[in-house]
Amino acid sequence: MSLKLIFSANADQSDIQLCEDYWAYGHNGRYVEHIETLCRQYSVDYHILFGVLAECQAYLDDVHCEYCGRPYQLDVPADIPYIRKQSSWFCDLCCQIRRPKLGRF
Ligand SMILES: [Zn+2]
Numbered sequence: 769m770s771l772k773l774i775f776s777a778n779a780d781q782s783d784i785q786l787c788e789d790y791w792a793y794g795h796n797g798r799y800v801e802h803i804e805t806l807c808r809q810y811s812v813d814y815h816i817l818f819g820v821l822a823e824c825q826a827y828l829d830d831v832h833c834e835y836c837g838r839p840y841q842l843d844v845p846a847d848i849p850y851i852r853k854q855s856s857w858f859c860d861l862c863c864q865i866r867r868p869k870l871g872r873f
Pocket of ligand 1: 835861
């Protein structure tokens with residue numbers, strides 16, 4: 769899996785570890801349980817957990833926008849299998865630019 773994590777400058781070692789554990793979610797357990805496990809493991813509440821996660825951007829570097837080549841930015845790990853199944857993907861920006869030309873609306 770080629771998941772790329774980009775951390776903000778204020779992320780410390782334990783923040784980085786937490787994000788890596790979060791994105792290592794294996795899709796065979798329940799997402800809520802995964803979150804609860806991380807909260808216990810790092811002794812944080814949901815609020816702090818998602819605050820730390822917001823400091824980290826996750827990209828799939830094998831899925832690129834067909835138009836501009838930007839890697840796919842993930843919101844939740846559960847999206848990964850769904851995104852991989854798509855034959856092509858366009859980023860939000862390119863969708864906005866291209867939509868009128870495609871005449872879909
Ligand atoms: Zn694009």
